[in-house]
Amino acid sequence: MSDQQPHPPMVFGIETEFGVMDAANASANAVALSAQTVAAYAARSGTNPVMWDYTGEDPLNDARGYRLQRANAHPSFLTDDPYQLAPSGGVAYGPAPSEYDRRSYQLTNLVLENGGRLYVDHAHPEYASPETTSAAQAVLYDRAGDWIARQACLQSQTDGSQLALYKNNTDGKGAAYGTHENYQLPRPVDFDDLVVGATTFLVTRPIFCGAGRVGLGQRGEGTGFQISQRADFIENDVGLETTFNRPIINTRDEPHADPRQVRRFHVINGDANQFDISTYLRLGTTGLVLRAIAASPDLRWNALSLDEDPVAVAARVSHDLSLRQRYECKDGKSRTAIDIQLTLSDLVAQVLPNLSGDELAVWERWRGVLETLATDPESCAREVEWVGKYQLLRRQLSRWEADWADPRAAAVDLQWADLRQGRSLVDRLDKAGLVERLWSERQVATAATVPPADTRARVRGLAVKHQRQLVKASWSSIVVETTGGTSARIPLPEATDAGSEQLIAAVTSGDGGAMVEAASDSLGR
Numbered sequence: 115m116s117d118q119q120p121h122p123p124m125v126f127g128i129e130t131e132f133g134v135m136d137a138a139n140a141s142a143n144a145v146a147l148s149a150q151t152v153a154a155y156a157a158r159s160g161t162n163p164v165m166w167d168y169t170g171e172d173p174l175n176d177a178r179g180y181r182l183q184r185a186n187a188h189p190s191f192l193t194d195d196p197y198q199l200a201p202s203g204g205v206a207y208g209p210a211p212s213e214y215d216r217r218s219y220q221l222t223n224l225v226l227e228n229g230g231r232l233y234v235d236h237a238h239p240e241y242a243s244p245e246t247t248s249a250a251q252a253v254l255y256d257r258a259g260d261w262i263a264r265q266a267c268l269q270s271q272t273d274g275s276q277l278a279l280y281k282n283n284t285d286g287k288g289a290a291y292g293t294h295e296n297y298q299l300p301r302p303v304d305f306d307d308l309v310v311g312a313t314t315f316l317v318t319r320p321i322f323c324g325a326g327r328v329g330l331g332q333r334g335e336g337t338g339f340q341i342s343q344r345a346d347f348i349e350n351d352v353g354l355e356t357t358f359n360r361p362i363i364n365t366r367d368e369p370h371a372d373p374r375q376v377r378r379f380h381v382i383n384g385d386a387n388q389f390d391i392s393t394y395l396r397l398g399t400t401g402l403v404l405r406a407i408a409a410s411p412d413l414r415w416n417a418l419s420l421d422e423d424p425v426a427v428a429a430r431v432s433h434d435l436s437l438r439q440r441y442e443c444k445d446g447k448s449r450t451a452i453d454i455q456l457t458l459s460d461l462v463a464q465v466l467p468n469l470s471g472d473e474l475a476v477w478e479r480w481r482g483v484l485e486t487l488a489t490d491p492e493s494c495a496r497e498v499e500w501v502g503k504y505q506l507l508r509r510q511l512s513r514w515e516a517d518w519a520d521p522r523a524a525a526v527d528l529q530w531a532d533l534r535q536g537r538s539l540v541d542r543l544d545k546a547g548l549v550e551r552l553w554s555e556r557q558v559a560t561a562a563t564v565p566p567a568d569t570r571a572r573v574r575g576l577a578v579k580h581q582r583q584l585v586k587a588s589w590s591s592i593v594v595e596t597t598g599g600t601s602a603r604i605p606l607p608e609a610t611d612a613g614s615e616q617l618i619a620a621v622t623s624g625d626g627g628a629m630v631e632a633a634s635d636s637l638g639r
Contacts, residue, residue: 121405121409122300122610123247123248123610124247124297124298124401124404124405125245125246125247125296125297125298125569125609125610126245126246126247126248126249126251126252126295126296126297126397126401127242127243127244127245127246127252127295127296128242128243128252128255128256128259128293128294128295128296128393128397129240129241129242129243129292129293129294129296130240130241130242130243130256130259130281130293130386131235131238131239131240131291131292131293132151132238132239132240132241132263132279132280132281132291132533133238133279133280133281133282133285133291133531134147134148134151134237134238134239134277134278134279134280135147135278135280136275136276136277136278137276137277137278138275138276144237144238145234145236145237147239147277148222148234148235148237148238148239149222149234150270150275150277151232151234151239151263151266151270151277151279152222152223152224152232152233152234152239152266154265154266154267154269154270154273154277155224155232155262155263155265155266155269156224157269157273158265158266158268158269158272159262159265159562159563161224161226161227161578162581163223163224164223164224164225164578164581164584164585164586164587165223165225165585165586165587166223166225166231166233166586166587166588167586167587167588167591167592167593167603168588169588169591169603170588170590170591171368171370171588172367172368222234225574225578225586225587226244226262226562226563226575226578227562227563227564227565227575227578227579228244228255228258228561228562228563228564228565228566228571228575229244229245229565229566229569229570229571229572229574229575229578230242230243230244230255230258230259230571230575232259232262238291239263239266239279241259241262241263243255243256243258243259244565244566244569244571244574244575245566245569245570245571245589245609246566246569246571247566247568247569247610248471248472249394249395249397249398249401249472249476250394250398250472250475250552251566252393252394252397253390253393253394253397253552253553254552254553254557254558254561255561255566256387256393257390257393257553257558257561258558258559258561258562260281260388260533260558261558261559261561261562262562263279263281263533264279264533264534264535265562266279267279267533267534267535268535278532278534278537279532279533279534280528280531280532280533281386281388281531281533282325282343282386282527282528282530282531283325283343283344283347283385283386284327284332284334284343284344284347286328286329286333286334286524286527286528287333287334288332288333290332290344290347290360292344292382293344293384293385293386293387294380294381294382294384295380295381295382295384295396295397295400296378296379296380296381297378297379297381297400297401297404298369298371298376298377298378298379298609299376299377299378299379299404299405299408300375300376300377300408301369301373301374301375301376301377303377303407303408303411304411305365305377307407307408307411307415308363308379308404308407309352309363310411310415310416310419311403311406311407311411311415311419312363312379312400312403312404312407313351313362313363313419313420313424314418314419314420314424314443314454314458315399315400315403315454315455315458316362316363316381316383316400317348317362317383317420317424317427317428317431318427318431318441318451318454318455319395319396319399319400319455320341320342320344320345320385320431320432320500321341321431321437321451321452321455321484321487321498322392322395322396322399322455322480322483322484322487322494322498323384323385323387323392323393323395323396323498323499324340324341324342324343324345324385324392324432324498324499324500325342325343325385325386325387325388325392325499325500325503326339326340326341326342326343326499326500326501326502326503326504326527326530327339327340327341327342327343327432327527328507328518328523328524328526328527329524329527330346330433331346332346332347334524337517337518337519338433338518339435339504339507339518339523340432340433340435341431341432341433341434341435341500342385342428342431342432342500343385343386344383344384344385345383345428345429345431345432345433346429346432347360348360348361348362348383348425348428348429349361349425350362350425351363351423351424351425352365353365360382360383361382361383362383362424362425362428364380364381364382366378366380368380370588370589370590370609371589371590371608371609372608375608376609379404381400383428384396385499386531387499388499388530388531388538388540389497389498389499389502389540389549389550390549390550390551390552390553391479391483391496391497391498391550391552392497392498392499394476394479394552395476395479395480395483398472398473398476398479398480399459399476399477399480401473401476402462402466402469402473402476402477402480403458403462405466406461406462406465406466409465409466410465414461415461416444417443417444417445418443418444418445418454418457418458418461419443419444420441420442420443420444421442421443421444422441422442427441431451434451435504437450437451437452437487437488437491438450439451441454452484452487452488455480455484456481456484456485456488459477459480459481459484462477463477483497483498492505495548496548496549496550497550502543502548502549503527503530506526506530506539506543507523507526507527510522510523510526511523526539563579566612567612568610568612569609569610569611569612570606570607570608570609570610570611570612570613572612572613572618573592573606573607573612573613573617573618573621574587574589574592574606576618576621576622577592577594577621577629580621580622580623580624581624582624582625582626583595583596583624583625583626583629584624584626585601589606590605590606591603591604591605591606592604592606592629594626594629594630595626596626596627596630597627602626602630604629604630604633605633614632614635616632616635617629617632617633619632620632620633
């Protein structure tokens, strides 16, 4: 199954907020621990901190056609200026940043050699993966973030502390933190079409990419197990918010690229996965659905949309371990979540009849997992994370002769998410051959320091590695020192452009002037 017309590669990226605590001091300040995480990885990896450049970021622009006024924005929205130290203008040339600015940013930001970013986001350490062009590659660079988090924990032990990082989405006491996904689409795609086509898909996809959770409700006030970590925290269908009133469809219009050409579809309702196949399907199937909507935004999507409150459906899907509950669609039919996903996979195949390569592999795995969930969900335990976690917890509760109200169940759930070496239950299952992997540990460790070869992350990552005159970086540009104590902003290529060999040679040289010249030549100046 590639559609008849050539299409640009889908661009994927994941941002993961980690739960953080000091294992020796439960009351330790989370913001300070988050900064400690960044500093610990810098120390262990030998990375010299490079500032993040907030110029050009625009978190208040809404895809529905308006802007949220800055004075009316919740402080958590202002991700472009978290310390009121971010550059305020778009001037290409100006004074080099002061040493005070460098020290301020060093505590909270690292631009990484793999082209990604490790930083403090509110009260959490956060890893943002570099841009990738396939779901399989996105899995690799997401797991690289887990490896980086583990290195930070190991370094903290060397420093005499007990930093602990968790890849989950809630502390079980009402706090939630996100795992955000990013997809690049052509700008002409109508946002309303994306809302109609993607909502039903997003609320039912946890059946194959949920991470599983002990407890029901935002504070875990109900006993039991559910499919998704994130579902109980979804409170709105469409909106700009990300830290409260969280929506199924987020409207942030911040493409980190030419806004005349592309838009970024920002998804905030997904779980933090440690199983490769769950992450692979979460990213890959969403990319396929978005591309199919863009290719043919017709009434078939509307017919499959829910004829009941999608926020309520999100919770019902997560709480239905039988996978047999039915949901009303606008075509008059009621379907289970599996039925909805199977019908959506059929529609994708109709709209995109000539899929190939990674996209075909994603579609086939999607279909295969859905069919197995329909007949024998227990056999998906190596692929689907919530199934694997559920099996492990049921065995433990049986041994203890306990039920879901037993606090040890919540403790096992937390240990599942623990990224520290020797603590992770997922690692133990992996070593026992009970987790299907797409990438080896060696490949994951390499991805922590080597950027993707086919995106602009290559330029950014190499600039960090050879950073003799690199001042700061962002998704769309880097800033280098030039002669006379000034700095120059160099625009990076488009996301799927890995940079000319001339630019790569200049970046590898670490010479700011050579980088400016090479970038000017590539832009035809």
